[in-house]
Amino acid sequence: MSDTMTLGRRRTVRFAADIDRQIAARAAAENKPVSEIIRASVLAGLQMDGLTAGDWIVSLADEPARPASPARQAFRKKYLARHQ
């Protein structure tokens, strides 16, 4: 089957109950049809380069961040003291 033949074909897809709930909640929150939410979500998934959310987070550890102000650095020291 070519990609062209696949495009536009009507398909039946069953989602797990928790995914169903997420789709319905997003559709209600954004006031959009369910089909539009599904289409956008599939496209977003296809653009994720095959990385799970966890792998994606880990892959960003070496990416540059916004420079820290002295105030933020001081806050971080307090945060670490509280949490570690």
Place this chain on the structure above:
Amino acid sequence: MKAILDAGPLIAAWDKSDAYHHWAQTTLKKYSGPYLTTELVLGEVAHMTGKDAAIFEGVRTGRFIIGGSLKTDAAAMQRVLFACAHRDLADASIVALSEKEPHLPVLTSDKRHFSTHRRADQTALPMVAPQ
């Protein structure tokens, strides 16, 4: 595997000097997501790490799912805050989220505080934290 995500693991995963950096990276690979979290938590992470762009990207691509808000979860969050002085708003938002998704594990590096948190039905959070 879906999970509820507190600020600590995300901060630690993005900060190599954090004591829980290795634990966070290993845990996030195991609980692959997407992660249910709150804007309060992501605001804390943005302030601590400076990785604002990554947070926007995570929300846009559905890796982070915003599961609550001050408006929708106000009652639950106020109950959590009033129950104990050492809880902050982001902690309370995670407890409120766990009340809505009681079976999802809560990823946190703050075992000391989160082990004392209780949901409305007085159950403990199903916590995944460093030993």
